[in-house]
Amino acid sequence: MTESSGARSATSTGARSATSTGARSAHETHDYDVVVVGAGGSGLRAAIAAHEAGARTAILTKSLLGKAHTVMAEGGIAAAMGNVWPEDNWQVHFRDTMRGGKMLNNWRMAQIHAQEAPDRVWELEEWGALFDRTKEGKISQRDFGGHRYARLAHVGDRTGLEMIRTLQQRAVDLGIDVYMECTVTRLLKSGDRIAGTFGYWRETGSFIQLNAPAVILATGGIGKSFKVTSNSWEYTGDGHALALEAGGSLINMEFVQFHPTGMVWPLSVRGLLITESVRGEGGVLRNSDGKRFMFDYISDYFKAETADTEEEADRWYDDHINNRRPPELLPRDEVARAINSEIKAGRGSPHGGVYLDIATRRSAADIHKRLPSMYHQFKELADVDITKEPMEVAPTAHYVMGGVEVDADTQAATVPGLYAVGEASGGMHGSNRLGGNSLSDLIVFGKRAGEHAAEYAAKQSTRPTASSAAVEDAIAAALKPFESNGGENAYAVQHELQDVMFDLIGIIRTGEEMQRALTEIEKFKGRAARVTVDGGRAYNPGWHVALDINSMLTVSEAVARAALERKESRGGHTRDDYPMTDPEWGKVNLIVTQTDGRIAIERKPLPQMPNDLMSLFEEPAK
Ligand SMILES: Cc1cc2nc3c(=O)[nH]c(=O)nc-3n(C[C@H](O)[C@H](O)[C@H](O)COP(=O)(O)OP(=O)(O)OC[C@H]3O[C@@H](n4cnc5c(N)ncnc54)[C@H](O)[C@@H]3O)c2cc1C
Numbered sequence: 001m002t003e004s005s006g007a008r009s010a011t012s013t014g015a016r017s018a019t020s021t022g023a024r025s026a027h028e029t030h031d032y033d034v035v036v037v038g039a040g041g042s043g044l045r046a047a048i049a050a051h052e053a054g055a056r057t058a059i060l061t062k063s064l065l066g067k068a069h070t071v072m073a074e075g076g077i078a079a080a081m082g083n084v085w086p087e088d089n090w091q092v093h094f095r096d097t098m099r100g101g102k103m104l105n106n107w108r109m110a111q112i113h114a115q116e117a118p119d120r121v122w123e124l125e126e127w128g129a130l131f132d133r134t135k136e137g138k139i140s141q142r143d144f145g146g147h148r149y150a151r152l153a154h155v156g157d158r159t160g161l162e163m164i165r166t167l168q169q170r171a172v173d174l175g176i177d178v179y180m181e182c183t184v185t186r187l188l189k190s191g192d193r194i195a196g197t198f199g200y201w202r203e204t205g206s207f208i209q210l211n212a213p214a215v216i217l218a219t220g221g222i223g224k225s226f227k228v229t230s231n232s233w234e235y236t237g238d239g240h241a242l243a244l245e246a247g248g249s250l251i252n253m254e255f256v257q258f259h260p261t262g263m264v265w266p267l268s269v270r271g272l273l274i275t276e277s278v279r280g281e282g283g284v285l286r287n288s289d290g291k292r293f294m295f296d297y298i299s300d301y302f303k304a305e306t307a308d309t310e311e312e313a314d315r316w317y318d319d320h321i322n323n324r325r326p327p328e329l330l331p332r333d334e335v336a337r338a339i340n341s342e343i344k345a346g347r348g349s350p351h352g353g354v355y356l357d358i359a360t361r362r363s364a365a366d367i368h369k370r371l372p373s374m375y376h377q378f379k380e381l382a383d384v385d386i387t388k389e390p391m392e393v394a395p396t397a398h399y400v401m402g403g404v405e406v407d408a409d410t411q412a413a414t415v416p417g418l419y420a421v422g423e424a425s426g427g428m429h430g431s432n433r434l435g436g437n438s439l440s441d442l443i444v445f446g447k448r449a450g451e452h453a454a455e456y457a458a459k460q461s462t463r464p465t466a467s468s469a470a471v472e473d474a475i476a477a478a479l480k481p482f483e484s485n486g487g488e489n490a491y492a493v494q495h496e497l498q499d500v501m502f503d504l505i506g507i508i509r510t511g512e513e514m515q516r517a518l519t520e521i522e523k524f525k526g527r528a529a530r531v532t533v534d535g536g537r538a539y540n541p542g543w544h545v546a547l548d549i550n551s552m553l554t555v556s557e558a559v560a561r562a563a564l565e566r567k568e569s570r571g572g573h574t575r576d577d578y579p580m581t582d583p584e585w586g587k588v589n590l591i592v593t594q595t596d597g598r599i600a601i602e603r604k605p606l607p608q609m610p611n612d613l614m615s616l617f618e619e620p621a622k
Pocket of ligand 1: 037040043061071072073078160183184185218219221232234273399424435436438439
């Protein structure tokens with residue numbers, strides 16, 4: 001394994017050479033077949049698959065191995081294994097996923113995902129993951145919003161940690177090269193084809209080039225562009241921006257998921273996630289009058305399958321077949337909007353949220369066993385004992401449904417040799433992702449991406465090579481903030497962008513506000529070009545932020561332009577000026593491309609779902 005902390009030259013398989021055309025340009029290069037950018041669940045699974053397919057494979061990650069965002073995942077992995085409800089199967093999971101995404105999902109991805117998720121979970125178990133068990137000793141499965149049956153395989157509320165631990169151990173066992181604290185700033189090309197990656201070591205600031213005919217982007221989401229978010233510092237949308245810059249396209253960028261339950265207090269932890277498992281385990285939402293308000297917000301779309309009395313809602317936990325789902329377990333977009341409306345109507349909590357109550361619904365022992373992280377999170381950060389008191393919660397920017405447009409079966413982007421997977425890819429979740437469907441997405445499509453990238457690389461009769469001019473250009477772009485004397489501060493631009501995105505392109509949008517956001521983004525672009533960085537290249541966080549801002553601005557503009565274009569409300573895109581869901585808009589995806597730095601949006605008809613799958617939606621929800 002290659003480590004950035006000093007011993008960074010000890011690669012095991014990558015052919016290595018030093019390229020030196022002068023002090024400024026001196027950098028190391030390595031040759032691979034497949035380079036995976038990102039060491040979260042999707043990147044690790046992709047790298048394992050590529051390696052097992054015989055490709056010389058490397059993983060690059062801008063944080064440490066084991067620290068990727070996936071480690072924060074709490075609630076579980078959605079897979080129709082039928083361990084708790086034998087009635088569950090891939091068809092029901094497929095239907096739930098499509099309905100959760102308001103039918104804008106790529107149907108083929110949703111089908112593959114529902115069909116293959118159980119095998120991928122069992123595979124994790126074979127590789128050593130220790131899931132919670134049912135009384136019969138099967139993998140336990142819990143309830144989550146929008147899922148007809150309890151189907152989330154989990155490890156308490158620390159599922160991501162177990163997933164990362166298992167995949168990381170396997171990747172290391174296989175001897176896959178890992179470049180830690182190494183940030184990719186450019187995709188290199190040879191003609192139309194991908195030729196590798198260019199980036200820098202965060203510790204030393206020196207440059208590194210990995211040559212490879214296939215690159216898989218597994219860089220995660222974009223949440224850091226929003227002031228209030230559950231996301232970690234890594235989520236600056238680098239993969240989305242790298243793909244656009246390389247000639248790829250993005251899909252569904254207008255759809256940003258605001259998770260209903262983020263912490264609101266203390267301010268220093270505002271946005272931190274409270275897992276949906278709290279509601280899955282029976283937690284209910286109340287306003288300042290003590291009212292269980294979700295019964296007032298059941299949309300026509302989900303009326304048939306949602307309980308409309310407290311009695312029926314509560315019976316559901318024991319009997320899913322004869323009762324309808326509690327309204328707290330509607331899909332996230334519905335619950336987030338309801339909370340937002342209660343707060344706006346003045347029925348919020350003292351710190352601007354609503355109440356989430358598990359204390360009166362579960363015993364203290366159950367809470368400690370099933371939600372240990374939540375207990376500690378509130379005790380340590382807010383001095384709230386959730387076994388005795390309710391939590392204060394409000395929506396937080398959480399997940400981007402939009403990502404690199406890929407082929408459903410192979411995860412290939414439109415640029416030859418480029419692949420994308422996990423939160424960096426788009427299409428699978430349509431306009432709204434169901435909880436638990438990300439972790440399953442990572443491992444289902446991670447495997448496929450790795451296999452297909454390896455196959456593609458093996459088929460190339462000549463290795464693509466980036467020109468030295470392209471590399472010089474990447475170096476110049478990376479060093480620009482040191483050479484600029486514009487005097488702008490990277491952190492100031494970043495913070496102001498986060499304010500604009502949260503306030504003007506947040507949970508409820510209007511055309512006028514989005515236009516204003518776009519005007520501000522144009523100004524930020526001008527300021528970003530004038531950012532000046534002091535000091536040297538060795539561990540210089542100001543420089544890192546200066547480079548991250550470029551990705552953040554690109555994805556912010558993509559979100560804003562797509563959101564302005566879609567004149568309806570659907571899933572993670574709610575417009576005050578177009579509050580209805582419009583069937584005509586249900587026929588198209590919006591595709592984002594970039595030419596000479598300018599972003600364009602085009603409409604693309606949804607692929608036609610085959611009749612056998614269509615017929616699943618004619619049956620009553622069971
Ligand atoms: C608090 C929280 C709880 C969640 N709980 C659940 C849950 O219970 N179930 C569920 O299904 N989903 C959950 N999610 C969502 C899910 O965790 C994420 O969508 C998923 O982990 C993303 O995985 P990934 O592999 O796409 O990316 P990540 O795990 O984020 O990995 C991205 C990787 O890319 C690297 N990277 C990024 N940019 C660069 C660059 N320029 N150069 C090099 N490396 C780069 C990062 O360092 C990192 O290694 C949760 C999310 C959060 C925030």
